[in-house]
Amino acid sequence: MKPAPPVTTMLTAAKATDRSRASCSARSATATFLPHGSLRCGVPLSEHASATFLPRGSFRGGVPLSEHASATFLTVPRLFLSPPDVGARERARLLEAFDSNWIAPLGPDVDAFEQEFAAFVGAQAAAALSSGTAALHLALVLLGVGPGDDVLVPSLTFVASANAVVYVGARPVFLDSDRGTWNVDPGLVEEELAARSHAGREQPAAFIGVDLYGQCADWGPILASCAAYGVPVIEDAAEALGATYRGRPAGSFGALNVFSFNGNKIITTSGGGMLTADDPAVIERVRHLSTQARDPAPHYEHAEIGFNYRMSNLLAAVGRAQLEGLPAKVRRRREINARYRDAFAGVDGIGFMPDAATGRPTNWLTVVTVADPTAVRLHLESLDIEARPAWKPMHLQPLFADCQRRGGAVAEEIFRTGLCLPSGSVMTDADVDRVVAGVLQVVESA
Numbered sequence: 001m002k003p004a005p006p007v008t009t010m011l012t013a014a015k016a017t018d019r020s021r022a023s024c025s026a027r028s029a030t031a032t033f034l035p036h037g038s039l040r041c042g043v044p045l046s047e048h049a050s051a052t053f054l055p056r057g058s059f060r061g062g063v064p065l066s067e068h069a070s071a072t073f074l075t076v077p078r079l080f081l082s083p084p085d086v087g088a089r090e091r092a093r094l095l096e097a098f099d100s101n102w103i104a105p106l107g108p109d110v111d112a113f114e115q116e117f118a119a120f121v122g123a124q125a126a127a128a129l130s131s132g133t134a135a136l137h138l139a140l141v142l143l144g145v146g147p148g149d150d151v152l153v154p155s156l157t158f159v160a161s162a163n164a165v166v167y168v169g170a171r172p173v174f175l176d177s178d179r180g181t182w183n184v185d186p187g188l189v190e191e192e193l194a195a196r197s198h199a200g201r202e203q204p205a206a207f208i209g210v211d212l213y214g215q216c217a218d219w220g221p222i223l224a225s226c227a228a229y230g231v232p233v234i235e236d237a238a239e240a241l242g243a244t245y246r247g248r249p250a251g252s253f254g255a256l257n258v259f260s261f262n263g264n265k266i267i268t269t270s271g272g273g274m275l276t277a278d279d280p281a282v283i284e285r286v287r288h289l290s291t292q293a294r295d296p297a298p299h300y301e302h303a304e305i306g307f308n309y310r311m312s313n314l315l316a317a318v319g320r321a322q323l324e325g326l327p328a329k330v331r332r333r334r335e336i337n338a339r340y341r342d343a344f345a346g347v348d349g350i351g352f353m354p355d356a357a358t359g360r361p362t363n364w365l366t367v368v369t370v371a372d373p374t375a376v377r378l379h380l381e382s383l384d385i386e387a388r389p390a391w392k393p394m395h396l397q398p399l400f401a402d403c404q405r406r407g408g409a410v411a412e413e414i415f416r417t418g419l420c421l422p423s424g425s426v427m428t429d430a431d432v433d434r435v436v437a438g439v440l441q442v443v444e445s446a
């Protein structure tokens with residue numbers, strides 16, 4: 001573990017002077033007095049102080065962490081890509097649920113979270129689950145997708161979208177991205193379905209559309225093509241809660257819609273997911289399948305395979321508090337994106353994931369394009385700033401080397417040039433400026 005440079009060095013390097021110190025280190029200064037698990041700039045204290053990998057009580061730069069907090073040379077806290085943004089509201093709800101003893105594991109907060117969530121995304125019903133991946137898996141089970149089936153999936157996505165297809169024994173077929181949204185190219189959806197129709201081949205058992213990095217896919221033409229060929233649609237809105245497409249919320253376009261509350265998402269339950277649909281009977285079935293498919297009987301009676309995929313009441317309590325704060329979190333992510341755009345406007349060699357005119361993204365992550373994202377990422381890392389490459393396309397993954405695909409060059413180019421910058425709603429303007437300075441140091445010296 002490399003010792004972090006003293007704050008003076010880092011602030012000079014990042015051109016982020018007093019404003020940064022005022023924003024984060026003011027809170028840092030109280031670090032010694034906070035109990036374990038307390039929050040500082042929205043990141044658990046243990047992570048902040050130790051940059052993820054050090055156990056509590058570790059030394060950094062040869063000084064015990066507790067002394068660091070009160071020493072003259074404070075370290076600037078590590079900037080994470082998208083850390084949880086939780087606070088007093090979440091803590092209160094969690095303790096209320098705990099004190100009520102609704103722990104084992106369902107309870108009133110699960111019911112309330114489902115209702116409040118469904119209302120937010122305009123769905124008739126919602127089932128709270130243990131993860132977005134579980135929601136994807138169950139969506140495919142509900143559609144009866146199984147061995148021998150094909151499922152269309154965008155190549156540029158997180159692996160969970162494609163893994164769920166394999167869980168049910170089906171084969172993903174990967175489609176390239178559109179340059180205007182980075183989401184699946186609607187023209188390729190139509191091309192794939194039309195080609196199958198002309199060749200007399202079976203149509204895919206489902207299409208999984210992903211709303212990438214907080215921006216909706218171009219659902220109009222996609223839904224038209226899928227409807228024309230009778231292909232059911234699953235919307236993977238794991239990254240886009242709070243976004244809109246032509247005025248409609250992300251996660252309202254599929255027959256089944258998937259959300260994630262993983263720790264890096266715009267709202268989190270530490271881990272969790274939601275499946276929504278417009279047919280309450282479908283969601284009743286999700287609840288059945290996700291609780292081991294237990295039939296009503298005094299003993300344990302099972303007529304089909306089930307799963308242990310339900311969300312616990314404690315986590316649902318956190319989710320309810322997070323949902324209340326969602327509009328403010330969306331606003332902040334957009335402000336952060338705008339600050340990056342302003343700072344990089346006119347800088348040769350820096351581009352952005354386009355904001356499509358068809359909707360309003362949440363800018364869950366701000367993704368830039370640069371000639372050498374590795375150089376920028378490593379430099380940011382040296383400044384204790386976390387950045388990540390854009391998703392590596394599924395058709396390039398060893399796991400899916402044998403899968404069919406249509407196109408792929410656009411997704412490859414995004415992977416070659418894309419870099420996700422810290423975008424969490426806990427970031428101060430000074431934090432953004434610190435990232436900007438680090439990026440410019442590399443790009444302007446190239």
Ligand SMILES: Cc1ncc(COP(=O)(O)O)c(C=O)c1O
Nearest residue numbers: 131132133158160238260261262
């Ligand atoms: C596009 C996409 N789909 C699915 C998932 C899976 O969600 P989870 O981590 O809650 O299983 C994620 C992220 O984690 C994601 O980014």
